[in-house]
Amino acid sequence: MDGNGRWAQARGEPRIVGHEAGAESVRAITRECARLGVGELTLYAFSNENWKRPQEEVDLLMGLLRRYLIDERPEIMDNDIRFRVIGRTASMPEPVLEEMRQTISMSADNPGMVLRLALSYGGRQEIIDAAARLVELAKEDPARAAALAASEDGFRSQLYEPGMRDPDLLIRTAGEQRISNFLLWQISYSEIHVTSVMWPEFREAQLHAAFADYQGRERRFGGLIEGVGGERTDRTGDR
Numbered sequence: 715m716d717g718n719g720r721w722a723q724a725r726g727e728p729r730i731v732g733h734e735a736g737a738e739s740v741r742a743i744t745r746e747c748a749r750l751g752v753g754e755l756t757l758y759a760f761s762n763e764n765w766k767r768p769q770e771e772v773d774l775l776m777g778l779l780r781r782y783l784i785d786e787r788p789e790i791m792d793n794d795i796r797f798r799v800i801g802r803t804a805s806m807p808e809p810v811l812e813e814m815r816q817t818i819s820m821s822a823d824n825p826g827m828v829l830r831l832a833l834s835y836g837g838r839q840e841i842i843d844a845a846a847r848l849v850e851l852a853k854e855d856p857a858r859a860a861a862l863a864a865s866e867d868g869f870r871s872q873l874y875e876p877g878m879r880d881p882d883l884l885i886r887t888a889g890e891q892r893i894s895n896f897l898l899w900q901i902s903y904s905e906i907h908v909t910s911v912m913w914p915e916f917r918e919a920q921l922h923a924a925f926a927d928y929q930g931r932e933r934r935f936g937g938l939i940e941g942v943g944g945e946r947t948d949r950t951g952d953r
C-alpha cells in the first residue's frame with residue numbers, strides 16, 4: 715500500500731495524514747473485494763523493515779491500526795469477512811494484539827472473503843521461520859521433518875498460514891516496480907499489476923482497472939497455451 719507518505723507530502727501534510735487516508739482506501743477496497751466475490755485479500759500493512767521508521771510514525775501507525783481493528787468489526791461481521799493476520803506479530807504492541815485477537819476470533823467462522831493483514835511481516839523471515847520450525851521438528855521426528863522438507867507442499871505446511879491460497883494478482887501502488895519482501899513463496903506465479911496511483915487514491919475505479927488488466931493476462935504456470943506451439947499444460951490445482 716505504497717504512496718501514503720508521498721501523497722501527504724505533496725499536499726504539505728505530515729505523513730500520518732497519508733496513512734489515515736490510506737486506511738480509508740483499505741475500507742473501500744475491502745468492501746469492494748467482498749462485494750465482487752474475491753476469495754482472499756492480503757494487505758501489506760506493516761513490514762519487518764517498517765520498524766526502522768521514526769518512533770513517532772511507528773506509534774501513530776500502531777494507533778491507527780488499533781482504531782481500525784475496533785472500528786471495522788461491524789463492517790467485517792456484516793460482510794461475513796474472516797479476518798486473519800500473518801507475520802511476526804509477537805513484536806506488535808500488546809494493545810494492538812488484544813484487538814487483533816478479538817477481531818480474529820469473532821470473525822473466525824464467517825464464510826465470506828478472507829481479509830488478511832501482513833503485520834510485522836517479511837517474506838524472507840517467513841521462509842526462515844519455516845526452516846527453523848523444520849529444524850525443531852527434526853529433533854523429535856527426523857523422518858517427518860525430512861519428508862516435509864522434501865516437497866513444496868510439505869515446506870508450505872510450515873509457513874505462517876499454510877492454508878492460504880497463492881495470490882492470483884499482486885497490486886503495487888505508487889509506481890514501485892519491486893516486490894519488497896512480500897509473500898515471496900506465495901507469489902511465484904502471481905500476475906503483477908503496477909499502478910502509479912498513490913494508495914490513498916486507490917479506490918474502486920482503480921481496483922476495477924487492475925482486475926481488467928488481470929483478465930487480459932494469459933496464465934501458463936510454466937506450461938504452454940493451446941494453439942500457441944503445443945498442448946495445453948496448465949496443471950489442475952495450480953493457481
Ligand code: FPP
Pocket residue numbers: 715716717718719720721729733734736737740757758759760761764775778779782831888913
Ligand atoms: C507505505 O506507504 C504504507 C505503510 C508503511 C503503512 C500502510 C498503512 C496503512 C494503509 C494504514 C493503516 C493500515 C490499516 C490496515 C488500517 P509509505 O509510508 O511508504 O509511503 P511512501 O512510499 O510515499 O513513503
